Amino acid sequence: MTLQKDLISGLSKKNKIIPSKYHYDLQGSKYFEKITQQKEYYPTRKEKEILKKISKKIPALFKGSLAFVELGSGAADKIKILINKKVKYYVPLDISLNFVKKSAFKLKKKYPKLIIKPLKVDYSRRFKIPNFKKTTKVCFFLGSSIGNFHYKEEKKFLINIRKSIGKDNFIFIGADLIKNKKILHNAYNDKKGYTAKFSLNLINIINRTQKTKLNIKNFYYHGFYNSQKKCIQGFLVSKIFQTFKIKNKTIVLKKSEKILVEISNKFTIKSFKALASQTGWKTQQYWQDKKKYYSLFLLKS
Numbered sequence: 001m002t003l004q005k006d007l008i009s010g011l012s013k014k015n016k017i018i019p020s021k022y023h024y025d026l027q028g029s030k031y032f033e034k035i036t037q038q039k040e041y042y043p044t045r046k047e048k049e050i051l052k053k054i055s056k057k058i059p060a061l062f063k064g065s066l067a068f069v070e071l072g073s074g075a076a077d078k079i080k081i082l083i084n085k086k087v088k089y090y091v092p093l094d095i096s097l098n099f100v101k102k103s104a105f106k107l108k109k110k111y112p113k114l115i116i117k118p119l120k121v122d123y124s125r126r127f128k129i130p131n132f133k134k135t136t137k138v139c140f141f142l143g144s145s146i147g148n149f150h151y152k153e154e155k156k157f158l159i160n161i162r163k164s165i166g167k168d169n170f171i172f173i174g175a176d177l178i179k180n181k182k183i184l185h186n187a188y189n190d191k192k193g194y195t196a197k198f199s200l201n202l203i204n205i206i207n208r209t210q211k212t213k214l215n216i217k218n219f220y221y222h223g224f225y226n227s228q229k230k231c232i233q234g235f236l237v238s239k240i241f242q243t244f245k246i247k248n249k250t251i252v253l254k255k256s257e258k259i260l261v262e263i264s265n266k267f268t269i270k271s272f273k274a275l276a277s278q279t280g281w282k283t284q285q286y287w288q289d290k291k292k293y294y295s296l297f298l299l300k301s
């Protein structure tokens, strides 16, 4: 079982870590949707501003019929801005399949002719994108999810997708940009506490799946911008000394010990272009919102 293996290995390390993909059970996906509606969380608003700006130009950018493939599609809210008559297929790929099926159902009501094929995929591993004959594949990786990879694994991910979709297909990637530290800090510390709830929900997920009896009140969320690493780091911090068992492995958490549960790397236009070219993609165009907080890149395989 992957979650169990990752928990045992991540919680046995000196610097404890739980991969962020495990946040997304149904409740986690709902909390994330709430985060995107918070005033402090600018990435969703800024990305939508860019998508609205370019939506009319999209059909002219690609030849023939299109298959839109969205990785980590979540609520499938942003794709609605871009769907046009050339789009025959929409393939939302996500680890949180039940949530995505619900979003797909809503989308089908709005676009009855669109062929929608939701699939459960863990994109941090190798995966295949379905093939569509005589159709240009246009992938989407939005929500600044490209910033969530550890240990430079975004490179493996980008190479895998490029190989999987084949030559002369495309991907749109949303990348959050380095900016004022306070704006970044506030985005991951919303006043209503949804980011904290989203992270603390991991304790519920551990209890439910591993039959542990951890008390959520014995943890708090701590998120901040690490200017040296140019990334947001989100931690769950243990308020007390506590021990628990995952399978047969005893996990020890000291008082004030931190578990890294989320990172969000931030980019510059230059650093993102370099990442694209190092992974064999050609940058076609990029756009920014008015305040230059956020960027959207169109890459060709």
Ligand SMILES: C[S@@+](CC[C@H](N)C(=O)[O-])C[C@H]1O[C@@H](n2cnc3c(N)ncnc32)[C@H](O)[C@@H]1O
Pocket (backbone or CB within 6 Å): 020, 021, 024, 029, 032, 036, 044, 071, 072, 073, 074, 075, 076, 078, 093, 094, 095, 096, 121, 122, 123, 124, 125, 141, 142, 143, 144, 145
């Ligand atoms: C940051 S949210 C972005 C959601 C949406 N794309 C947006 O722009 O608002 C990340 C999404 O990716 C999904 N996700 C996270 N890790 C994943 C993984 N390893 N494989 C597949 N989906 C993943 C989550 O379930 C969630 O829907």
